[in-house]
Amino acid sequence: xxxxxxxxxxxxxxxxxxxxxxxxxxxxxxxxxxxxxxxxxxxxxxxxxxxxxxxxxxxxxxxxxxxxxxxxxxxxxxxxxxxxxxxxxxxxxxxxxxxxxxxxxxxxxxxxxxxxxxxxxxxxxxxxxxxxxxxxxxxxxxxxxxxxxxxxxxxxxxxxxxxxxxxxxxxxxxxxxxxxxxxxxxxxxxxxxxxxxxxxxxxxxxxxxxxxxxxxxxxxxxxxxxxxxxxxxxxxxxxxxxxxxxxxxxxx
Amino acid sequence: xxxxxxxxxxxxxxxxxxxxxxxxxxxxxxxxxxxxxxxxxxxxxxxxxxxxxxxxxxxxxxxxxxxxxxxxxxxxxxxxxxxxxxxxxxxxxxxxxxxxxxxxxxxxxxxxxxxxxxxxxxxxxxxxxxxxxxxxxxxxxxxxxxxxxxxxxxxxxxxxxxxxxxxxxxxxxxxxxxxxxxxxxxxxxxxxxxxxxxxxxxxxxxxxxxxxxxxxxxxxxxxxxxxxxxxxxxxxxxxxxxxxxxxxxxxxxxxxxxxxxxxxxxxxxxxxxxxxxxxxxxxxxxxxxxxxxxxxxxxxxxxxxxxxxxxxxxxxxxxxxxxxxxxxxxxxxxxxxxxxxxxxxxxxxxxxxxxxxxxxxxxxxxxxxxxxxxxxxxxxxxxxxxxxxxxxxxxxxxxxxxxxxxxxxxxxxxxxxxxxxxxxxxxxxxxxxxxxxxxxxxxxxxxxxxxxxxxxxxxxxxxxxxxxxxxxxxxxxxxxxxxxxxxxxxxxxxxxxxxxxxxxxxxxxxxxxxxxxxxxxxxxxxxxxxxxxxxxxxxxxxxxxxxxxxxxxxxxxxxxxxxxxxxxxxxxxxxxxxxxxxxxxxxxx
Numbered sequence: 014x015x016x017x018x019x020x021x022x023x024x025x026x027x028x029x030x031x032x033x034x035x036x037x038x039x040x041x042x043x044x045x046x047x048x049x050x051x052x053x054x055x056x057x058x059x060x061x062x063x064x065x066x067x068x069x070x071x072x073x074x075x076x077x078x079x080x081x082x083x084x085x086x087x088x089x090x091x092x093x094x095x096x097x098x099x100x101x102x103x104x105x106x107x108x109x110x111x112x113x114x115x116x117x118x119x120x121x122x123x124x125x126x127x128x129x130x131x132x133x134x135x136x137x138x139x140x141x142x143x144x145x146x147x148x149x150x151x152x153x154x155x156x157x158x159x160x161x162x163x164x165x166x167x168x169x170x171x172x173x174x175x176x177x178x179x180x181x182x183x184x185x186x187x188x189x190x191x192x193x194x195x196x197x198x199x200x201x202x203x204x205x206x207x208x209x210x211x212x213x214x215x216x217x218x219x220x221x222x223x224x225x226x227x228x229x230x231x232x233x234x235x236x237x238x239x240x241x242x243x244x245x246x247x248x249x250x251x252x253x254x255x256x257x258x259x260x261x262x263x264x265x
Numbered sequence: 266x267x268x269x270x271x272x273x274x275x276x277x278x279x280x281x282x283x284x285x286x287x288x289x290x291x292x293x294x295x296x297x298x299x300x301x302x303x304x305x306x307x308x309x310x311x312x313x314x315x316x317x318x319x320x321x322x323x324x325x326x327x328x329x330x331x332x333x334x335x336x337x338x339x340x341x342x343x344x345x346x347x348x349x350x351x352x353x354x355x356x357x358x359x360x361x362x363x364x365x366x367x368x369x370x371x372x373x374x375x376x377x378x379x380x381x382x383x384x385x386x387x388x389x390x391x392x393x394x395x396x397x398x399x400x401x402x403x404x405x406x407x408x409x410x411x412x413x414x415x416x417x418x419x420x421x422x423x424x425x426x427x428x429x430x431x432x433x434x435x436x437x438x439x440x441x442x443x444x445x446x447x448x449x450x451x452x453x454x455x456x457x458x459x460x461x462x463x464x465x466x467x468x469x470x471x472x473x474x475x476x477x478x479x480x481x482x483x484x485x486x487x488x489x490x491x492x493x494x495x496x497x498x499x500x501x502x503x504x505x506x507x508x509x510x511x512x513x514x515x516x517x518x519x520x521x522x523x524x525x526x527x528x529x530x531x532x533x534x535x536x537x538x539x540x541x542x543x544x545x546x547x548x549x550x551x552x553x554x555x556x557x558x559x560x561x562x563x564x565x566x567x568x569x570x571x572x573x574x575x576x577x578x579x580x581x582x583x584x585x586x587x588x589x590x591x592x593x594x595x596x597x598x599x600x601x602x603x604x605x606x607x608x609x610x611x612x613x614x615x616x617x618x619x620x621x622x623x624x625x626x627x628x629x630x631x632x633x634x635x636x637x638x639x640x641x642x643x644x645x646x647x648x649x650x651x652x653x654x655x656x657x658x659x660x661x662x663x664x665x666x667x668x669x670x671x672x673x674x675x676x677x678x679x680x681x682x683x684x685x686x687x688x689x690x691x692x693x694x695x696x697x698x699x700x701x702x703x704x705x706x707x708x709x710x711x712x713x714x715x716x717x718x719x720x721x722x723x724x725x726x727x728x729x730x731x732x733x734x735x736x737x738x739x740x741x742x743x744x745x746x747x748x749x750x751x752x753x754x755x756x757x758x759x760x761x762x763x764x765x766x767x768x769x770x771x772x773x774x775x776x777x778x779x780x781x782x783x784x785x786x787x788x789x790x791x792x793x794x795x796x797x798x799x800x801x802x803x804x805x806x807x808x809x810x811x812x813x814x815x816x817x818x819x820x821x822x823x824x825x826x827x828x829x830x831x832x833x834x835x836x837x838x839x840x841x842x843x844x845x846x847x848x849x850x851x852x853x854x
Binding site for chain 2: 031032033034050061062063065066067069070071072073074075076077078079080081095117118119121123124128131132135136137138143144146147149150151152153154155157158161162165166167168169194198201203204
């Protein structure tokens with residue numbers, strides 16, 4: 014990518030795991046050119062292209078929107094396309110696969126469980142009756158849009174699953190991004206499917222598992238604030254539960 | 266790689282981006298008894314639709330008309346779009362976008378709750394629907410999430426299709442590599458829809474993500490289907506130097522201006538009208554200046570560079586995109602992603618500073634030759650979206666027509682493929698399986714077990730992209746294109762001597778990178794060859810040795826076929842229904 018500005022280098026200690034060849038993961042150190050405007054992903058691509066083609070990882074857009082390139086960078090979940098070498102230089106950078114996921118190979122994690130949970134929350138508009146297309150769009154004011162917009166910004170990068178201590182502890186926990194996505198639809202003025210998401214969001218593997226550590230929102234590269242979504246759902250859930258305790262509140 | 270297992274569905278959708286998901290949903294809705302397989306080398310939400318920013322065009326407001334949308338598209342295409350296809354496109358566009366709204370896409374709104382529109386380049390009337398400046402992202406996720414509700418849609422995430430299986434004159438399946446096991450399997454289907462997107466990665470400097478390697482184009486080309494209008498490559502005028510990250514046209518739609526190193530709004534010198542003051546209530550003017558079409562703006566940059574009016578940078582020359590006068594509030598509301606990207610990747614805040622930008626390869630107008638119903642010449646094979654060429658984009662696509670295109674033709678293609686699948690059956694399962702077995706053996710022999718190779722993937726890839734930029738870029742000549750062609754032919758020979766570092770099975774991205782390069786070399790050759798043969802200048806195809814448009818000879822589509830002896834070109838007339846070829850005028854004369 015262009016001309017190097019200096020001859021400086023930086024070391025990357027990269028997690029390696031090739032299930033066909035080794036039982037245990039190892040670390041491999043690569044020395045790569047240091048450039049001010051390079052991100053960790055550029056360094057990985059440099060390794061793959063010119064040093065060691067056996068290194069496997071996911072990436073595509075390199076602009077923080079496809080959500081492919083999440084990894085642990087010095088123990089912290091990051092999009093590697095947005096983690097600049099200059100923030101670590103001159104120290105070595107340790108690159109590992111996202112934690113709390115099984116590893117397929119090298120920096121590639123297994124996403125099966127995440128994909129299953131994503132579907133479980135029914136992330137689509139549910140309505141009792143569809144308005145015919147010929148009648149045009151559903152009206153939604155900017156204020157109504159603002160109710161859920163933030164929670165619609167999730168790129169499924171799964172950094173929050175790596176940051177969340179509950180995800181690491183409780184396998185069934187539906188997790189921050191998916192709970193935020195459930196709220197995204199529950200709060201959408203066009204949606205009427207709240208009851209159908211009830212079990213996933215408010216069931217025993219839903220929001221009540223969350224101990225409100227808030228790390229999910231700290232690591233989120235898109236400011237989705239899953240912790241806020243979960244907190245909001247908890248308040249709503251508690252209010253609804255209280256209502257059921259009151260003699261006049263037992264309507265569903 | 267030696268184990269084989271045959272999988273089957275009624276319809277195979279290759280690619281899980283906007284076009285693929287829209288087509289899959291169309292199939293699933295038409296007949297719930299049909300099984301649909303979405304096969305993609307990445308998880309659907311990683312598809313490059315995600316990176317589209319500014320918006321998607323459809324007539325919805327009372328001050329607009331289908332005629333205007335069609336005219337803008339046809340004139341934007343430099344009269345190379347087929348007007349029957351354009352008419353179908355503009356007619357079906359509004360309903361498709363309303364459908365996206367019903368599926369939950371968070372469109373930006375007017376105070377009364379109706380959808381908002383913004384102006385884009387080359388438009389008479391503002392008609393671009395948007396979700397701030399992450400329109401593609403929101404559309405892709407809405408489509409993906411909606412697709413989850415259909416039980417008859419099965420996804421094959423991270424399966425890399427290496428070959429189309431053709432038997433008895435029909436496409437009836439694909440050979441696909443399952444990345445997590447390294448197994449190559451046959452997936453059989455009664456109809457196959459290609460939706461693999463563009464091929465920006467054949468160039469060194471592109472907005473396209475790493476996955477945009479023209480796979481579907483190469484798959485069809487190798488199966489004997491023509492690629493159409495491949496010489497037309499769109500350079501977007503505003504990419505960040507170095508990375509090529511896109512700064513959306515919406516920045517100009519909202520009023521951003523382009524200035525050279527003297528602070529001059531240089532577009533006024535290129536037949537694009539006269540500038541108004543940025544605080545003038547009529548700024549920005551539609552179809553003028555910064556809202557001219559992309560081909561003309563990118564060409565103006567080169568001319569400015571030749572005059573020495575651009576700024577030299579470490580990643581090539583650039584000019585400035587200035588949005589400061591919009592103010593922080595509007596920038597945050599309308600183009601927040603522009604601010605985020607400029608801050609992260611250019612280290613500047615557009616609220617206070619100008620953004621360095623230069624033209625960057627963005628979109629392939631050409632692609633797999635299809636008819637207006639998305640069918641290719643190979644029965645059972647359909648193509649949709651950027652990998653296809655219907656053609657509505659002709660020699661230059663208008664900004665915000667591509668997202669709409671993948672919806673309109675995604676829905677059409679899904680419907681047509683479903684119909685085809687209900688009327689046809691798999692004809693010879695054994696023969697198809699044998700083809701897949703041969704394909705598996707080819708890959709093992711050519712890549713995994715091959716000994717004695719000396720060439721590195723990245724070396725050949727870098728030389729390919731450099732050759733494309735040098736000879737088949739914004740301006741081309743006979744000699745530049747010939748040189749590019751010769752380089753590509755040498756690289757094709759060298760590719761035969763490729764050596765993989767990785768000979769394992771599980772998630773072998775060294776192998777997929779080699780397969781992608783294999784595809785790209787074919788696609789790049791089709792671009793260079795088609796460009797050599799078109800001896801005129803039209804839209805994005807500018808030949809300095811043939812500077813004028815030549816309607817007498819070239820008011821037609823290039824169809825390039827792959828043969829043993831090299832590419833063969835045919836031409837097919839452009840469909841003109843309403844607008845005879847005329848001069849493209851932008852800005853008042």
